[in-house]
Amino acid sequence: MEHILQKQLQFLIEIDKLKTIQRKTKIVSDTRLENDAEHSWHLAVMALILSGHANEEVDVFKVVKMLLIHDLVEIDAGDTFVYDTAANEDKHEREMQAAQRIFGLLPREQGEEIMNLWLEFERKESNEARFAASLDRLHPILHNYYNEGDTWRTYQITSEQILKRNSEIGDGSTTLWAYTQQLVHNSIARGYVQE
Amino acid sequence: MEHILQKQLQFLIEIDKLKTIQRKTKIVSDTRLENDAEHSWHLAVMALILSGHANEEVDVFKVVKMLLIHDLVEIDAGDTFVYDTAANEDKHEREMQAAQRIFGLLPREQGEEIMNLWLEFERKESNEARFAASLDRLHPILHNYYNEGDTWRTYQITSEQILKRNSEIGDGSTTLWAYTQQLVHNSIARGYVQE
Numbered sequence: 001m002e003h004i005l006q007k008q009l010q011f012l013i014e015i016d017k018l019k020t021i022q023r024k025t026k027i028v029s030d031t032r033l034e035n036d037a038e039h040s041w042h043l044a045v046m047a048l049i050l051s052g053h054a055n056e057e058v059d060v061f062k063v064v065k066m067l068l069i070h071d072l073v074e075i076d077a078g079d080t081f082v083y084d085t086a087a088n089e090d091k092h093e094r095e096m097q098a099a100q101r102i103f104g105l106l107p108r109e110q111g112e113e114i115m116n117l118w119l120e121f122e123r124k125e126s127n128e129a130r131f132a133a134s135l136d137r138l139h140p141i142l143h144n145y146y147n148e149g150d151t152w153r154t155y156q157i158t159s160e161q162i163l164k165r166n167s168e169i170g171d172g173s174t175t176l177w178a179y180t181q182q183l184v185h186n187s188i189a190r191g192y193v194q195e
Numbered sequence: 196m197e198h199i200l201q202k203q204l205q206f207l208i209e210i211d212k213l214k215t216i217q218r219k220t221k222i223v224s225d226t227r228l229e230n231d232a233e234h235s236w237h238l239a240v241m242a243l244i245l246s247g248h249a250n251e252e253v254d255v256f257k258v259v260k261m262l263l264i265h266d267l268v269e270i271d272a273g274d275t276f277v278y279d280t281a282a283n284e285d286k287h288e289r290e291m292q293a294a295q296r297i298f299g300l301l302p303r304e305q306g307e308e309i310m311n312l313w314l315e316f317e318r319k320e321s322n323e324a325r326f327a328a329s330l331d332r333l334h335p336i337l338h339n340y341y342n343e344g345d346t347w348r349t350y351q352i353t354s355e356q357i358l359k360r361n362s363e364i365g366d367g368s369t370t371l372w373a374y375t376q377q378l379v380h381n382s383i384a385r386g387y388v389q390e
Contacts, residue, residue, distance in 0.1 A: 027211055027214045028211040041236035042232065049203050049301070062343070065243060069240070172386075
């Protein structure tokens, strides 16, 4: 028991680093960038509240677990900007190495469970993974809408790029994808993003 | 559907403010104070990893849900320092008003569900609530141990205060309480805290 607890706590202290991984999106309530830990918390609550809009029946706990752990690999691999095509090419390889190191800190069975959850999320193999991915994509768009397009302006992202890169929101939730498209169109009208 | 989604999103944008509520504890990986959103994320992952140490069988999803929402009331009521006896006197009243406003943004049924979860946590009425409270108490002690007693030194907290104020960790997990006592004794030996 002592040995198991030590490994678990070592993992729990290691993942504190997620609080230092900055994203490209600002929080809504302040002018600073969001970090991965806050983002993961927000997504987990979104899953609790929005699961009724998933296209298929989902095990909400599984969605929440995926979202809580989905960005841990960025402790080693860093945040890869969704619109950075070059960085996305070797993203999976960098993240797989990170997963092995970080999840490997846990007792074997728990480490395997978290690894399988993460792989299922990455491969979008299940209803839960597809719905979790929808929320992960919707979240920065929501923030940008309330931040008057901050990231989109900084990186000169067009509405076409947003709609193309995020269409998989519809794979998890047709309702949330319809809502996203509406947000993007409103953002064009308000001058938050270029067409 | 449209109307329900609007209310849900209004709630989800409102709770972004949790990212701006500062705690008294620093994160482990940097010298800045932790915010409530990061803290809630860390606790939810702790619940996933440490649930095997709970004294009684617990519904882990319920524990996770409680921990994800337990601090939302601090958006209005602020963070009340666990060792501040005066501020803890009217804490419940201030937090109850906050709960009514914030959970009241949600569609009625969901708002009631979150309110009931929060009340169950506050009243420590169930195995889940007691285990969730254990993790909530253990978390800042862990951080302080790795920060060489930062909060304890700043606010001149003694080891006696720590052990007295946090003994309820044992109500949720005898194992984690034994571990906490060991951490506090090591902290005395290392000079992180005064006896």
